[in-house]
């Protein structure tokens with residue numbers, strides 16, 4: 001389950017002491033699901049496991065019989081569902097009891113100069129294994145896992161020898177059994193521990209920073225060690241987007257938020273305003289929030305053209321100063337567009353500006369005027385079929401003249417036109433996209449089932465069940481389950 005979670009969150013830079021901007025809680029329901037996947041995977045693994053040769057010697061009173069059991073393979077197994085629980089303040093406690101396995105192989109004995117051999121059947125019954133693993137974090141913000149405690153007991157083993165002069169040794173089978181039971185028993189915990197070490201290595205190699213697109217990188221190292229409570233596992237992650245180019249921190253900080261527990265779902269995720277706004281800052285600081293608009297981008301059917309003639313009714317002096325010239329508008333964000341989350345609504349403030357130019361016949365641009373365009377968008381988002389959907393509305397729109405090379409003019413009529421332009425172009429396109437839905441990242445074969453998205457004060461929460469597609473489980477659970485006999 002741990003691997004699932006980390007794969008999901010794909011956790012470079014450590015950030016102890018900062019407020020986490022992304023939080024995740026794995027509930028008991030999620031843990032049980034993970035454990036169930038682990039059990040399925042273990043059942044499959046057991047059939048293909050390589051069992052080391054067992055060798056030893058048994059003192060039969062008149063000397064020592066040296067034996068080797070080799071070519072051992074699994075001929076049957078019965079794996080009960082393991083129990084897994086959160087172990088408060090530590091990590092996870094897992095147990096499996098009543099595990100049985102039968103094996104077959106070849107035996108070879110040497111007693112003095114007498115060598116013999118044949119086949120055998122071995123059954124090991126009622127194996128109980130309990131293990132406690134501790135969860136923590138390493139210096140670079142990865143989850144770490146270590147074996148805290150392990151205990152293995154085999155209540156019974158039975159062995160039958162076939163072939164050779166096996167009847168000679170059959171009477172000493174009890175001795176063999178006891179010795180082999182002890183041998184197998186003492187091998188279980190080192191195997192568990194080795195497996196935990198492998199898993200820890202695997203976790204330490206996982207990315208905690210990754211490229212989202214050509215402009216942004218997302219950093220999600222842990223900001224604190226995992227918090228293990230009796231009812232769940234909480235992870236605090238940095239959750240900051242950076243511009244690939246500048247990699248600078250925004251001039252605002254992540255605020256504290258409490259992600260509510262939702263025991264009805266396997267996983268809860270909380271995404272703060274900071275995460276979204278750091279992305280916004282990343283785009284802004286990289287100079288990506290700007291565009292040039294010219295007449296060829298205005299729909300052919302529009303009677304309003306982007307030229308000084310069309311602007312005549314709005315700015316009477318313009319066509320007199322620059323008769324019938326095409327214009328160019330440079331539209332950009334004056335400052336970082338900020339998102340805020342309140343109960344059930346998303347608000348975005350966009351401090352925009354427009355620089356208007358006349359395009360001279362020699363193609364040089366003559367500056368005309370600068371406008372400040374401040375808009376506030378409000379809307380809602382929801383999650384549906386692993387897509388983010390929503391609807392945004394233009395809530396407030398103000399246009400003011402910031403400076404002018406062509407003298408002052410009234411902006412009321414211009415405001416109406418620009419507002420309409422925003423509504424029919426930018427907003428219409430955005431809403432078309434939001435209606436169609438924006439696919440959530442594929443999250444390594446882990447699918448969200450019945451996700452519930454809620455916009456809360458300062459953050460968005462998503463509570464969801466998970467489904468790991470069975471064909472994809474192999475890769476996920478590789479290295480996840482600590483018991484490999």
Ligand SMILES: *[C@@H]1O[C@H](CO)[C@@H](O)[C@H](O)[C@H]1NC(C)=O
Pocket residue numbers: 292293294295296297326
């Ligand atoms: C208008 O912009 C487009 C795209 O940026 C460009 O290809 C075109 O040449 C521009 N037209 C004028 C008249 O500047």
Ligand SMILES: *[C@@H]1O[C@H](CO)[C@@H](O)[C@H](O)[C@H]1NC(C)=O
Pocket residue numbers: 303304305306307308309310324325326
């Ligand atoms: C400017 O727009 C007017 C319509 O308002 C159009 O008749 C005229 O041809 C345009 N001029 C240029 C240079 O595109």
Ligand SMILES: *[C@@H]1O[C@H](CO)[C@@H](O)[C@H](O)[C@H]1NC(C)=O
Pocket residue numbers: 360361362363364
């Ligand atoms: C282009 O034309 C304008 C206006 O006629 C003039 O002021 C400017 O110097 C010219 N620029 C170039 C590069 O020729």
Ligand SMILES: *[C@@H]1O[C@H](CO)[C@@H](O)[C@H](O)[C@H]1NC(C)=O
Pocket residue numbers: 376396397398
């Ligand atoms: C919304 O627009 C009105 C003018 O229409 C303005 O007075 C008001 O301050 C604006 N509200 C915000 C929050 O910017």
